[in-house]
Amino acid sequence: MTTEFRIEKDTLGDVKIPKNAYWGPQTQRAVENFPISGLRLQPAFIRAQAIIKRSAALANADLGDLDKKVANAIAQACDEILSGKHVEHFVVDVYQAGAGTSQNMNANEVIANRAIELLSGQKGDYKLVHPNDHVNRGQSTNDTIPTAIHISTLEEITHKLIPALAKLHQALAQKAKEFDHIVKSGRTHLQDAVPMRVGQEFGAYARMIELGIERVKIASEGLKELALGGNAVGTGINTPKGYDKKAIDYIAQITKLSFAPAKDKFEQIQNRDAVVFVSGALRTVTTSLLKIADDFRLLCSGPKTGFNELLLPALQPGSSIMPGKVNPVMPEMLNMVCFQILGHLEAVERGAQAGQLELNVMMPMIAYNLLQAIAIMANASTVFVSRCVEGMQMNAEQCQRFAENTPQAATALNPVIGYEKAAMVVKESLASGKTIREVVLEKKLLSPEELDKALDLRKLT
Numbered sequence: 392m393t394t395e396f397r398i399e400k401d402t403l404g405d406v407k408i409p410k411n412a413y414w415g416p417q418t419q420r421a422v423e424n425f426p427i428s429g430l431r432l433q434p435a436f437i438r439a440q441a442i443i444k445r446s447a448a449l450a451n452a453d454l455g456d457l458d459k460k461v462a463n464a465i466a467q468a469c470d471e472i473l474s475g476k477h478v479e480h481f482v483v484d485v486y487q488a489g490a491g492t493s494q495n496m497n498a499n500e501v502i503a504n505r506a507i508e509l510l511s512g513q514k515g516d517y518k519l520v521h522p523n524d525h526v527n528r529g530q531s532t533n534d535t536i537p538t539a540i541h542i543s544t545l546e547e548i549t550h551k552l553i554p555a556l557a558k559l560h561q562a563l564a565q566k567a568k569e570f571d572h573i574v575k576s577g578r579t580h581l582q583d584a585v586p587m588r589v590g591q592e593f594g595a596y597a598r599m600i601e602l603g604i605e606r607v608k609i610a611s612e613g614l615k616e617l618a619l620g621g622n623a624v625g626t627g628i629n630t631p632k633g634y635d636k637k638a639i640d641y642i643a644q645i646t647k648l649s650f651a652p653a654k655d656k657f658e659q660i661q662n663r664d665a666v667v668f669v670s671g672a673l674r675t676v677t678t679s680l681l682k683i684a685d686d687f688r689l690l691c692s693g694p695k696t697g698f699n700e701l702l703l704p705a706l707q708p709g710s711s712i713m714p715g716k717v718n719p720v721m722p723e724m725l726n727m728v729c730f731q732i733l734g735h736l737e738a739v740e741r742g743a744q745a746g747q748l749e750l751n752v753m754m755p756m757i758a759y760n761l762l763q764a765i766a767i768m769a770n771a772s773t774v775f776v777s778r779c780v781e782g783m784q785m786n787a788e789q790c791q792r793f794a795e796n797t798p799q800a801a802t803a804l805n806p807v808i809g810y811e812k813a814a815m816v817v818k819e820s821l822a823s824g825k826t827i828r829e830v831v832l833e834k835k836l837l838s839p840e841e842l843d844k845a846l847d848l849r850k851l852t
Contacts, residue, residue, distance in 0.1 A: 545611055627656065699789050700786050
C-alpha cells in the first residue's frame with residue numbers, strides 16, 4: 392500500500408510528512424535523524440506533556456495572552472490525548488536531540504494539528520493554531536520537559552508503585568502472622584545461629600518494604616516543585632505575570648497532586664537533583680527486593696540437598712531434561728528485574744550528572760529510564776505477591792528439626808553454665824554428632840529439668 396504525503400515547511404525548508412500524521416516537520420526531521428532504538432517515551436510522559444500544554448493554554452487565555460477559541464481547541468486536543476487517543480503520533484526515539492526539543496515539538500505539532508481539525512481546518516494550516524506561537528506559548532523545552540518528568544514520575548509513583556509495594560508489605564506481614572508459631576534456626580554468616588520464629592524473619596521483610604515506601608514518599612516530595620514558567624533558562628521570558636502559578640494550578644487540578652511553582656526556577660532547569668533523590672530511594676527499595684528474592688531462593692533450595700524450609704507455589708516445569716524439577720521462578724524473575732532497575736537508575740544518575748551551566752540536556756534518557764524502573768518495579772512486585780508470596784508455605788517439620796539440631800542453641804546455656812563450658816558443649820556436639828541436649832546430660836552439667844527450662848526453643852525466640 393502506497394503512503395500518501397503532505398509537504399510542510401519549517402525554518403530549514405520543505406519536509407515530506409505522512410498525510411494522516413498529526414506530527415509536523417520538526418518531528419519528521421527527528422524521526423529521520425534518530426532511528427536509534429525504536430524506544431519511545433512512555434504514555435505516562437506523553438500524558439504529562441498533554442497536561443502541561445492544556446494548562447499553559449488555559450492560563451495564557453485567562454491572562455489575555457492567547458485567544459480563548461484557540462486555547463479551547465488546544466485544551467480539547469489535549470483532553471483527547473489524556474483519554475488515550477493519538478499516542479501513536481508521538482514517534483520520536485528516546486535517544487534524540489538534547490534536552491528533548493524534538494519531544495517537545497512532537498507534542499506541540501500533534502496538538503496543533505488536532506486543534507486545527509477541531510477548528511474545521513486542515514493539518515498544516517498553522518495560521519489557525521501554530522505549534523510554537525500558540526501550543527508552546529510561554530514555554531520552552533527547557534522548562535516543559537523537566538516539568539513533564541516530575542509530573543509523570545510522581546503520578547506513576549503515587550498511583551502504581553506505592554500501591555504495588557503496599558500490597559507486598561501487606562502480604563509479607565500476613566505471612567509473618569501465619570508463620571509465627573514455627574520455630575527455626577537463625578543463620579548469620581550463612582552459619583547456624585540461635586533459634587528464631589519464622590514470623591520474626593518475615594516480619595523483617597515486611598518492615599523493610601514498609602520503610603522503603605516511606606523513603607520513596609519522602610523523596611518524592613521534591614517532585615512537586617515544577618520548572619514551568621521559567622521558560623528558556625529560568626527568567627520567565629515571554630510569559631505574562633502570574634502565568635506560572637495559574638498554569639500549575641491547572642496542573643494540580645487535573646492530577647489532584649499538590650504541585651507548585653519551583654522556589655528557584657533556575658535550579659529546576661539546570662539540575663535533576665530531585666530525580667536523583669528519588670532514584671536513591673528506589674535503589675534502597677531495590678536492595679530490599681533483592682534481599683527478599685535471594686533469601687527465598689536459599690530457603691526453598693533443595694528439596695533433598697538444600698534448606699527446604701520455604702515451599703513456593705509450583706508454577707511451571709523447571710527443566711527441559713530433568714523430570715519433576717521445579718524452580719523458584721518468581722524470586723528469579725524478581726532478581727532479574729532488580730538488576731535491570733539498577734541499570735536504569737545508573738543511567739538516570741549519570742544523565743543527571745551530565746548537565747552543564749543552565750541546562751541538563753540528557754532529560755529524554757533520564758525520563759525513559761526513571762519511568763521504566765518504576766514500571767517494572769511495580770509490575771514485578773504485583774506479580775511476586777499474587778504468584779509467590781500469597782501461596783507460599785513453610786516446611787514446619789524441617790524448620791523444627793534445624794532449630795533443635797543447631798549447636799548455637801547452646802547460647803541459651805551461657806547464663807547457666809558459662810560461655811566456656813557452653814563452647815565445649817558445642818565442640819563436642821559437632822565432633823560427635825550428638826545433640827546439645829545429649830552432651831549436657833552426659834556431662835551432667837545440668838539436670839534434665841534445668842536443661843528443659845534452658846532449652847525451651849520458643850522461649851529462646
